[in-house]
Amino acid sequence: MPALPFPDSVPLSWYLILSAVLFCLGIAGFVYRRNVITVFMSIELMLNAVNLTFITFSYKLKHIDGHIFAFFVMVVAAAEAAVGLAIILTVFKNRHTLLIDEVNTLKW
Amino acid sequence: MNLWLIPAFPLLGFLLNGLFGRRFSKPLINLIAVGSVMLSFLWVLKTLNGLYPIEQPHLEHYFTWIQSGSLNISVDFGVDRLTAVFLLIVTGVGLLIHTYAMGYMEHEGGYYRFFAYLNLFMFFMLTLVLAHNYLLLFVGWEGVGLCSYLLIGFYFLEKFATDAGNKAFIVNRIGDFGFSLGAFLIFKQFGSLDFTQVFEGANKMPVENSFGLMTGICLLLLLGATGKSAQIPLYVWLPDAMAGPTPVSALIHAATMVTAGVYMVARSSALFLHAPIAMDTVAVIGLATAFLAATIGLTQFDIKKVFAYSTVSQLGYMFLGCGVGAFSAGIFHVMTHAFFKALLFLGAGAVIHGLSGEQDLRKMGGLAKYMPITCATLAAASLAIAGVPFLSGAASKDLILEAAYQHAPWMYWVAVFTAGLTAFYVWRAWFMAFTGEYRGKKQDEHADAGHGHGGHGHGQPHESPFVMTGPLIALALLSLGGGFLSVTKWLEPMFALHEEAVPFMIRLMPAVMAFGGIFLAFVFYYLKPGLADSFAGAFGGLYRLVFDKYRIDEFYNAVVVEPVIQGSRTVLWKGVDAGGIDGAVNGLGRLSRGTGSILRLMQSGSIRAYAAWVVFGSVLVILAIGVAGGLR
Numbered sequence: 001m002p003a004l005p006f007p008d009s010v011p012l013s014w015y016l017i018l019s020a021v022l023f024c025l026g027i028a029g030f031v032y033r034r035n036v037i038t039v040f041m042s043i044e045l046m047l048n049a050v051n052l053t054f055i056t057f058s059y060k061l062k063h064i065d066g067h068i069f070a071f072f073v074m075v076v077a078a079a080e081a082a083v084g085l086a087i088i089l090t091v092f093k094n095r096h097t098l099l100i101d102e103v104n105t106l107k108w
Numbered sequence: 109m110n111l112w113l114i115p116a117f118p119l120l121g122f123l124l125n126g127l128f129g130r131r132f133s134k135p136l137i138n139l140i141a142v143g144s145v146m147l148s149f150l151w152v153l154k155t156l157n158g159l160y161p162i163e164q165p166h167l168e169h170y171f172t173w174i175q176s177g178s179l180n181i182s183v184d185f186g187v188d189r190l191t192a193v194f195l196l197i198v199t200g201v202g203l204l205i206h207t208y209a210m211g212y213m214e215h216e217g218g219y220y221r222f223f224a225y226l227n228l229f230m231f232f233m234l235t236l237v238l239a240h241n242y243l244l245l246f247v248g249w250e251g252v253g254l255c256s257y258l259l260i261g262f263y264f265l266e267k268f269a270t271d272a273g274n275k276a277f278i279v280n281r282i283g284d285f286g287f288s289l290g291a292f293l294i295f296k297q298f299g300s301l302d303f304t305q306v307f308e309g310a311n312k313m314p315v316e317n318s319f320g321l322m323t324g325i326c327l328l329l330l331l332g333a334t335g336k337s338a339q340i341p342l343y344v345w346l347p348d349a350m351a352g353p354t355p356v357s358a359l360i361h362a363a364t365m366v367t368a369g370v371y372m373v374a375r376s377s378a379l380f381l382h383a384p385i386a387m388d389t390v391a392v393i394g395l396a397t398a399f400l401a402a403t404i405g406l407t408q409f410d411i412k413k414v415f416a417y418s419t420v421s422q423l424g425y426m427f428l429g430c431g432v433g434a435f436s437a438g439i440f441h442v443m444t445h446a447f448f449k450a451l452l453f454l455g456a457g458a459v460i461h462g463l464s465g466e467q468d469l470r471k472m473g474g475l476a477k478y479m480p481i482t483c484a485t486l487a488a489a490s491l492a493i494a495g496v497p498f499l500s501g502a503a504s505k506d507l508i509l510e511a512a513y514q515h516a517p518w519m520y521w522v523a524v525f526t527a528g529l530t531a532f533y534v535w536r537a538w539f540m541a542f543t544g545e546y547r548g549k550k551q552d553e554h555a556d557a558g559h560g561h562g563g564h565g566h567g568q569p570h571e572s573p574f575v576m577t578g579p580l581i582a583l584a585l586l587s588l589g590g591g592f593l594s595v596t597k598w599l600e601p602m603f604a605l606h607e608e609a610v611p612f613m614i615r616l617m618p619a620v621m622a623f624g625g626i627f628l629a630f631v632f633y634y635l636k637p638g639l640a641d642s643f644a645g646a647f648g649g650l651y652r653l654v655f656d657k658y659r660i661d662e663f664y665n666a667v668v669v670e671p672v673i674q675g676s677r678t679v680l681w682k683g684v685d686a687g688g689i690d691g692a693v694n695g696l697g698r699l700s701r702g703t704g705s706i707l708r709l710m711q712s713g714s715i716r717a718y719a720a721w722v723v724f725g726s727v728l729v730i731l732a733i734g735v736a737g738g739l740r
Contacts, residue, residue: 030719031719031720100716101716103715104714
């Protein structure tokens with residue numbers, strides 16, 4: 001991996017703080033929003049926050065593992081999106097609702 | 109020589125009849141059952157003819173059965189002179205009894221089942237005598253026990269029959285426990301269970317004059333033998349075993365299976381000869397059993413019970429013979445006993461058959477004119493067992509008595525007195541059954557005839573068909589002349605017989621006792637039939653005690669059975685099982701249900717609640733890591 005200059009003006013901690021903020025936003029959306037699509041988007045947000053952390057460290061430590069992991073996460077996210085959206089579609093077809101509180105038959 | 113064919117024929121018969129017999133016709137079942145035994149008998153003859161004279165044991169190795177460490181057990185069959193005698197007895201007498209059973213079981217239900225079991229018995233018995241190591245012998249030993257159980261409980265709708273079957277099985281377990289322990293000790297001592305190796309090892313050992321390992325082995329084997337051969341203290345099952353059909357009593361509980369103990373002791377003579385204490389125990393047990401059973405036999409009224417106690421008593425003689433070192437005399441007595449006792453039972457069966465199930469001597473009488481052949485053959489057997497000179501019983505019994513005299517005179521006197529008792533009780537049965545007036549009810553008013561004989565519809569006692577009288581006649585000839593087959597000479601190479609001269613008086617006494625016993629029975633039950641009852645009255649207490657078989661059963665019940673049942677009930681069932689095991693299992697169940705009832709509160713079914721839990725958990729984990737100061 002070629003040595004790239006790490007911009008001094010932007011310290012490492014900023015990236016991590018941004019990542020943490022994004023992650024917390026994801027958690028908040030995941031827990032508080034009632035629309036299932038939004039919940040789903042919050043999960044994507046959390047995944048990308050983690051990706052950002054990976055990339056940051058990878059860049060800082062000049063180590064390729066972080067990049068690879070970020071790709072893995074993307075693959076998983078893509079797969080998850082496919083499956084998740086399919087589930088949401090089916091739920092909507094059957095129940096005509098996207099409100100997560102109304103999908104509460106996990107405990108019968 | 110393909111020894112395996114000998115037991116294989118009856119096994120095949122068992123498989124055919126047992127699996128498909130329900131659909132077979134009676135002639136076909138007969139053909140398979142009797143034919144298989146016939147083939148087996150012929151193969152025995154051919155084999156023995158080919159091997160004659162069997163100077164060295166002929167061994168056949170088939171395959172290694174168990175190979176584990178130093179334990180190496182093969183399926184080996186061997187024939188030596190001892191085995192040859194037993195093979196002939198088992199297949200020969202077995203063939204006659206199978207033939208007889210065709211007639212006897214004619215009107216019984218479960219015809220195919222009966223013959224399947226009988227063939228299975230033949231298979232196991234032949235395995236027992238052919239086996240060339242203790243484990244294979246044990247297989248046969250257990251197998252005949254199984255068949256005995258099945259056949260005693262043949263009339264399984266009757267409670268007393270199933271009870272008797274259970275009793276036989278359980279009492280035999282005690283003996284078999286001893287046998288297994290003995291076999292373990294043999295393996296520990298000699299590193300093998302193979303007869304050749306064990307006996308070679310034993311012959312190198314010194315004779316043990318105090319209680320040691322060899323004595324222990326022999327006493328444990330003896331415990332096994334007392335179970336199978338109905339000796340004190342385990343004889344109690346045999347009289348009850350008469351609940352089975354009479355051919356079974358003749359074949360299994362008189363002629364063959366019960367002699368397995370004698371066979372085993374004789375087979376292990378190399379071990380026993382090195383343990384004089386065990387030998388004396390064998391002799392004393394045999395003598396005590398002979399005497400005790402003979403006295404009980406004096407008082408019984410059930411014709412089969414009389415002969416059952418007689419069997420116990422005669423087995424006692426065989427043990428006495430082995431115990432005093434006259435193994436060949438004991439084996440000789442096994443053979444002659446097989447002839448006359450099988451005949452006694454088959455004759456009793458013919459009587460019972462002719463009377464549609466009546467077994468009580470008090471309800472017989474005067475049967476001589478109804479069933480002359482049965483009467484005559486039973487007389488032959490009774491003469492033989494009583495010990496009338498030159499007949500088979502006398503030939504073998506006298507050898508045992510003489511050997512006992514050389515060993516210890518007091519044993520001789522007890523045994524001779526018992527011989528007198530023997531003569532008395534068999535002739536008592538004979539006179540009661542065949543002379544005097546017929547005391548039973550006429551058949552037409554005899555509604556509740558047992559054992560399904562009821563369908564006969566004969567007006568009075570009748571002679572049996574030829575399939576039954578034929579074997580009776582053959583066995584009668586053997587009983588009369590069997591004494592001239594000199595088994596002792598044949599077995600000379602294996603068991604030396606010390607034939608020292610004994611005083612003429614000693615030779616004469618058994619004959620005197622035999623005639624005396626017969627004469628007394630003649631007086632008591634023919635000339636003055638009332639005399640016996642007045643005697644019984646005069647010795648009221650003693651008579652009751654003997655009539656109740658010394659209350660041994662009651663004694664065992666109180667001392668062994670009840671404590672076991674009570675202990676099982678209170679300690680094992682209520683304490684260990686219900687309290688301990690069930691308590692632990694139920695406690696585990698209650699514990700998980702309790703924790704579950706708390707944990708299930710967390711399962712709300714709402715996805716957002718779950719998500720909140722996930723977040724909460726993650727925070728907790730991160731906090732914990734933080735408090736611990738990082739992962740490293």
